[in-house]
Amino acid sequence: MPATPAWPPESAPRLYVSTPLSEGAAVPVDGNAAHYLLHVMRLKAGDAVLLFDGTSGEWLARVEEARKRDALLLVERRSAAPDRVPDFWLCVAPIKKARMEWLVEKATELGVGEIHPLLTRRSVVDKVNPDRMTAHMVEAAEQCGRNSLPIFQEIQQLKAFLQNFPEGRHLFFADENARAEGGAPVAEAVTSHSGPGAFLIGPEGGFTEEERDLIRALPQTVPVSLGQFILRAETAAIAATAVWMAIAHS
Numbered sequence: 001m002p003a004t005p006a007w008p009p010e011s012a013p014r015l016y017v018s019t020p021l022s023e024g025a026a027v028p029v030d031g032n033a034a035h036y037l038l039h040v041m042r043l044k045a046g047d048a049v050l051l052f053d054g055t056s057g058e059w060l061a062r063v064e065e066a067r068k069r070d071a072l073l074l075v076e077r078r079s080a081a082p083d084r085v086p087d088f089w090l091c092v093a094p095i096k097k098a099r100m101e102w103l104v105e106k107a108t109e110l111g112v113g114e115i116h117p118l119l120t121r122r123s124v125v126d127k128v129n130p131d132r133m134t135a136h137m138v139e140a141a142e143q144c145g146r147n148s149l150p151i152f153q154e155i156q157q158l159k160a161f162l163q164n165f166p167e168g169r170h171l172f173f174a175d176e177n178a179r180a181e182g183g184a185p186v187a188e189a190v191t192s193h194s195g196p197g198a199f200l201i202g203p204e205g206g207f208t209e210e211e212r213d214l215i216r217a218l219p220q221t222v223p224v225s226l227g228q229f230i231l232r233a234e235t236a237a238i239a240a241t242a243v244w245m246a247i248a249h250s
């Protein structure tokens, strides 16, 4: 659930629902979502709620029935078109749970289109919980005004990911050794490589030399430096995404 906004709320609360939305749709709400609307936001019959389902945009709905533990919402009209987020993938070796949840939340706020979890030789974490990740993406989207969710892809080996990497997409390789090995500063690299992008970020222990060779062998790869310091994986992921968004969006 999003953080409790100031009371009284200036604007209607935003809620993600898995029910497909359309004009006139009746949307039953129970559990945590009902608790949030009825007891945190203290909505009554007739109050407005903004709903989104991740694909059809955002819809203005009203509370039709408000009971103790559940409610019925009625969709009136679409209030915003589906998001057009830039075509950007964040490709990361999963890191420890809390840090990964933070990374997923920030990536959602920054407009990332897809998150690709990748298994590398030094990955400390070898599995992710997609439901938990989705819950963090939903909470970030409800808070930041986004009505789409990043696609959280299946976890896969780095090697398979590289073998299937699409032609027309740049793979910016965040390499902390890049400065020594001729990687460009990130802003320069992103500016000179427009179009669909992806950033590849290693695990806490970094990439092995063999992995670096594999990554650099890909024609789509653009090695970049994120500066002189060794950043934590989640810092590197968000810094890289922010730079790409700032340039690609300008």
Ligand code: SAH
Residues within 6 Å of the ligand: 174, 175, 176, 177, 178, 200, 201, 202, 203, 204, 205, 206, 207, 224, 225, 226, 227, 228, 229, 230, 231, 232, 233, 236
């Ligand atoms: N091997 C490092 C730790 C890796 S940091 C060490 O010496 O301890 C985790 C990941 O963040 C790296 O694999 C890289 O993708 C990214 N990263 C960290 N600092 C970076 C920098 N200054 N430039 C580019 N990428 C960086």
